[in-house]
Amino acid sequence: MTTLSAGKRLKSAVCSTEIMVIAAPDGDVEITCGGSPMGDGATNGGAVDPGHAEGTAIGKRYVNADGSLEVLCVKAGEGSLAADGDALAVKDAKKLPKTD
Amino acid sequence: MLLEMAADAFGDRVAFVDPVADSSITYAELLAAARTAAQAVHDSGAERLAMLDVSNLAIPVGLFAAGWADVPYVPLNYRLTEAEIDALLERITPAYLVTDLTHMTAFGDRQGVALTSRGDFLGMARGGGGDEDYRSMDPEAVGVLLFTSGTTGAPKAAVLRHKHLVSYIFNSVEFGAADEHDAALVCVPPYHVAGIGAVLSSVYSGRRVVQLANFSPEAWIEIARTEKITTAFVVPTMLARIVHALEGQESAHMPHLQSLSYGGGKMPLAVIERAMQLFSDTDFTNAYGLTETSSTITVLGPDEHRAAAGSEDEAVRRRLQSAGVPLPGIEIEVRNDEGKALPTGERGEIYVRGDQVSGEYEGRGSTVGADGWFPTRDAGYLDEEGYLFLEGRADDVIVRGGENMSPGEIEDVLLEHGAVEDAAVVGVPSVEWGEAVVSAVVLKATATQTELQDWVKQHLRSSRVPERIEFWQELPYNETGKLLRRVVKERLDSA
Structure with a gap:
């Protein structure tokens, strides 16, 4: 369990997924990828849990149910993301006018 | 990080094109070049990477190399006099300076300035394999140091940290949103915050950028047509000159141009109305922002442009002169001299709050209040629907x-x-x-x-x-x- 802050980067222990925290709730939260806790990049020698194997897509934002946690996938992988056991969902892309 | 993602997801796409030099660079090549250049900057002992040049491939290489080497990137205004540039250089030494302006090479003799020509810099950067080390970018580190135009005194150096720049990109661009055929024409100078914003947002969206080093309406029109440009940003005087150059024609004849955005000054009503006739199929966007806010904070979008232009209602039509509504993550307030928030319609100073707002100057600290609001020194008011209208500087x-x-x-x-x-x-x-x-x-x-x-x-x-x-x-x-x-x-x- 760790307290997260915006800008924090985490790596999957079981696949190539890397994320950056965009928004985090107060207090401790554990983010997992492929069923294993994410950290600073050390692999745990394990494999992606088949129950957490939907994969991550680069550039997609993932959020928890109440939207208090938002992360950005900066490197894709085979595992899927969860926070405190609940799967994170892909956030819909915004439609924005081009400004520059 | 932005470039690493782009290189990972669409590395083979062309990232930047310099039509004058007839050269281009892909996203994967840009990442390798930035990594190699970062090593050279690091080895030189420089604490800043300064760029004194017009738009060319060395600009994005330098911008990302600085981030990789963990030193601020400092683009300098090449239109300043030698004495003015000298005064700025003194404030940023020890610096690694890239320039290709022959009359500027004298700066290489200055104490604490390691000067490299554009050609040597690009040759070195593109010749290496790139440093593969993983480096975590510190969100608090200074990404860009940008000297403001200093129309009222000595130029101030605005400090933009990685967290501000990245926040701007995340708020305004969707990763990889560009189509493979999308191309942006960038004609604002690289020392302007819109020039930095254009590089970052194009990279994050995966667009091909065509660089126009020295703006002329004729060159802009020609490149827009030959390069099948889909998106472009201009300042009002540029649009006025483009419109003037197209005078007598019924259409701009640029079927590929999907969007044309503008900002950086007041747009005369006659110019935007004429432009909308000439570019009838193009989406217009007005973007308002400051150096201190990492570029754009409010936008008037294409639908609002069309609604305003076609309206009989004076209040709706006037919106064509508005700076629009805040971007996601941005709040706007208009306050009086005592710092109290003013009601709708009343004129005062514009305050802004959001993650992309820096409001910090080197040597002067932050001008952002304890409540997170930054006083822009721009004057204006908000209408009933929340549209922002600008009325010059508060000092004016x-x-x-x-x-x-x-x-x-x-x-x-x-x-x-x-x-x-x-x-x-x-x-x-x-x-x-x-x-x-x-x-x-x-x-x-x-x-x-x-x-x-x-x-x-x-x-x-x-x-x-x-x-x-x-x-x-x-x-x-x-x-x-x-x-x-x-x-x-x-x-x-x-x-």
């Missing part, structure tokens, strides 16, 4: 006989007169009033001073009627389209 307010008035309000009325092409209103010292309201006007048809004074009197309180109006051939603007009020003031004052 004229105080006549104890009454505050904004020059923008009077200028707008003058510009609505059929004979007026352009107008500037300033306050000059007056024994009687403290400041007197005077104006310089550029005419497109005949009109007398009395006629224009009567016109203003019909629309505004009599205290706002300029007591003297001079007729000029043109008004002084800087190269990014900002009216040089100081110059107008001096000339009107000495008359």
